[in-house]
Amino acid sequence: MDAAVHHEEERQDTSIAQVVNSELPEVNIVALLGGVGGAKLASGLAQLLPPERLTFVVNTADDFEHLGLHISPDLDTVMYTLAGLVNPETGWGIKDDTWNTLAMLACYEAPTWFRLGDRDLATHLLRSQWLREGFPLTWVTRQLCWLLGVPQTILPMSDDPVHTRVLTENGEIAFQEYFVRYAWQPRIKGVRFEGIEQAQPTREVVSALRNADVILFGPSNPFVSLDPILALPAMRRILSTVRAPRIAISPIVAGRALKGPAAKMMNELNMEASPVTVAAHYRDLLTGFVLDRQDVPCAAVIAEQMGIRTLATDIIMRDEPDRARLAREILQFALQG
Amino acid sequence: MDAAVHHEEERQDTSIAQVVNSELPEVNIVALLGGVGGAKLASGLAQLLPPERLTFVVNTADDFEHLGLHISPDLDTVMYTLAGLVNPETGWGIKDDTWNTLAMLACYEAPTWFRLGDRDLATHLLRSQWLREGFPLTWVTRQLCWLLGVPQTILPMSDDPVHTRVLTENGEIAFQEYFVRYAWQPRIKGVRFEGIEQAQPTREVVSALRNADVILFGPSNPFVSLDPILALPAMRRILSTVRAPRIAISPIVAGRALKGPAAKMMNELNMEASPVTVAAHYRDLLTGFVLDRQDVPCAAVIAEQMGIRTLATDIIMRDEPDRARLAREILQFALQG
Numbered sequence: 001m002d003a004a005v006h007h008e009e010e011r012q013d014t015s016i017a018q019v020v021n022s023e024l025p026e027v028n029i030v031a032l033l034g035g036v037g038g039a040k041l042a043s044g045l046a047q048l049l050p051p052e053r054l055t056f057v058v059n060t061a062d063d064f065e066h067l068g069l070h071i072s073p074d075l076d077t078v079m080y081t082l083a084g085l086v087n088p089e090t091g092w093g094i095k096d097d098t099w100n101t102l103a104m105l106a107c108y109e110a111p112t113w114f115r116l117g118d119r120d121l122a123t124h125l126l127r128s129q130w131l132r133e134g135f136p137l138t139w140v141t142r143q144l145c146w147l148l149g150v151p152q153t154i155l156p157m158s159d160d161p162v163h164t165r166v167l168t169e170n171g172e173i174a175f176q177e178y179f180v181r182y183a184w185q186p187r188i189k190g191v192r193f194e195g196i197e198q199a200q201p202t203r204e205v206v207s208a209l210r211n212a213d214v215i216l217f218g219p220s221n222p223f224v225s226l227d228p229i230l231a232l233p234a235m236r237r238i239l240s241t242v243r244a245p246r247i248a249i250s251p252i253v254a255g256r257a258l259k260g261p262a263a264k265m266m267n268e269l270n271m272e273a274s275p276v277t278v279a280a281h282y283r284d285l286l287t288g289f290v291l292d293r294q295d296v297p298c299a300a301v302i303a304e305q306m307g308i309r310t311l312a313t314d315i316i317m318r319d320e321p322d323r324a325r326l327a328r329e330i331l332q333f334a335l336q337g
Numbered sequence: 338m339d340a341a342v343h344h345e346e347e348r349q350d351t352s353i354a355q356v357v358n359s360e361l362p363e364v365n366i367v368a369l370l371g372g373v374g375g376a377k378l379a380s381g382l383a384q385l386l387p388p389e390r391l392t393f394v395v396n397t398a399d400d401f402e403h404l405g406l407h408i409s410p411d412l413d414t415v416m417y418t419l420a421g422l423v424n425p426e427t428g429w430g431i432k433d434d435t436w437n438t439l440a441m442l443a444c445y446e447a448p449t450w451f452r453l454g455d456r457d458l459a460t461h462l463l464r465s466q467w468l469r470e471g472f473p474l475t476w477v478t479r480q481l482c483w484l485l486g487v488p489q490t491i492l493p494m495s496d497d498p499v500h501t502r503v504l505t506e507n508g509e510i511a512f513q514e515y516f517v518r519y520a521w522q523p524r525i526k527g528v529r530f531e532g533i534e535q536a537q538p539t540r541e542v543v544s545a546l547r548n549a550d551v552i553l554f555g556p557s558n559p560f561v562s563l564d565p566i567l568a569l570p571a572m573r574r575i576l577s578t579v580r581a582p583r584i585a586i587s588p589i590v591a592g593r594a595l596k597g598p599a600a601k602m603m604n605e606l607n608m609e610a611s612p613v614t615v616a617a618h619y620r621d622l623l624t625g626f627v628l629d630r631q632d633v634p635c636a637a638v639i640a641e642q643m644g645i646r647t648l649a650t651d652i653i654m655r656d657e658p659d660r661a662r663l664a665r666e667i668l669q670f671a672l673q674g
Contacts, residue, residue, distance in 0.1 A: 068405075068466035098437050104459035108484045118455040122441035129405035147445045 024048055027213035030055045034225025035074040036091035036259050037251055038218035039081035044323030046082055051151035055208040060156045061164040061193050061228035064176045066114050069124040070131050075141055083148040094119040113181040138202050157229045160199035164224055165192050184261035187268045193228050201232045209238055214334040217248035221262040222281045239285050245334045247288040250275040254294040276301050290330055361385055364550035367392045371562025372411040373428035373596055374588055375555035376418035381660030383419055388488035392545040397493045398501040398530050398565035401513045403451050406461040407468050412478055420485040431456040450518040475539050494566045497536035501561055502529050521598035524605045530565050538569045546575055551671040554585035558599040559618045576622050582671045584625040587612040591631040613638050627667055
């Protein structure tokens, strides 16, 4: 708790310039990420470290086909955020986008529950075409990032198709239906990742993990954002054999999810919506855990019961300086371990 | 010429209501059409006759794949026109459309010479998906028309792919490159219709032609809009054996094309840009020819040299009443033959 309080006080008069300019060793960071929360952490790290030091491994089990387009929601959110294009109101999609294709699709009585923006569509069109031409998703993602001027490395977790299926009270549905169409209202009973046994982490992902000095688990939903990455064959073995510190950031603060259905899912799965649940979920894979100072009592539980050291600080990222400040605290915590 | 003058005078005080309401026999009309000029004729006919009497057979040799989308420019132009959605400034595309997907495609350095509107994209997305799912273009077109409330029958000339290739001074290029990308500036030496030998007119097209009481050749480019339809296997034989009058409307007025490169092509192919050239081009297939009163001297040549009877009238369609007026004159001319 002392560390947390110390950091908190420091934050009060720390300008973004100071945060960015103060020295950090040149280390290779790999962060496993889902969508919006992960993208915020990525943008914090991007303010601190040279782009060649940063690799973001992104969940693709949310990917789906819609109107013949291959849509990769988490990859797009991370990419748009790092490109400075993201819609700041929502955390996903492109800022100042319009919805005229969608309006016309409505005239055709086509499904409109997935909110395709007009600008956003360009990404889906190009990705879909390149995938149809046989290029792997890793290649496509590199190309899109290069064209948008994103200098960091964004890697899909796999080039193979994996599809999260959500088992609800009313049967099993595709993840985007659960998440967008039904606004995560159905009670969940479990999730499964269709295709995960046949999927492989790419060699780029494996290589990045092996060369990492720090591996971060983003403040993303453990069940549907990070579990697909961790469920890839060999992934847990790789993560538990690398020497780099592995630090998770809690997506739960004071019993509530930072964003999305993580806390609701925990309740429905008969778990306590608490950082302790998150730490226990990753348990053996972690060497450290970052949680909010509102959850300081949990820090002691995690340290004592699981032998995982903790950092309690302010983990809610309200603005750009906040993201950089948190990223710095996380890295300092990771490297002092 | 007397008939033409007579009609011209009548037009001066003929309101659209009078044109529409006065009696026409219930006849089955089939019109062979290209894009903008053909669509105007179609909308004139649609003002006169019940929708079940009207079948439009549309060129699909302009169709092309672009960014993974199947685009059917002539089908769309006819469909948007009959749906009341067409951009009145251009004659193609959707009115009040926006260009934000295109702007984002430009950020990705993707080709933007084909002006994909945001609303227009919905049509291409649905058509492409349905074609990928294995539905024939005739089915797709019927579905799109039904959803847009177009009650007339729009038929693609074929469900098989045909691609117009334009032989220019600088080599052979795809039609849309010639037409849009290079704005029909390259001098042409000829055209060919790739795939035409393997393509078939659909049974819907053949059936419509066999049941037609009047067959019209729209005021479209003879070389690139109507020739692909006429070049389909068996098409010329079918057209020359049906009993219905076959009437062409000249796309050339006073040495100039109503729209597009028809006159320029004629010059480059060492033909005179004249209705005589058009009539000679279709020659054996026609029983009648409609041309502008500015070209009355040509009418005599066509009648005497080719034995095709003619109607000289005002064939420039400036507004909706004009379209209905011309359609009425053409039908009266066709049925009095």
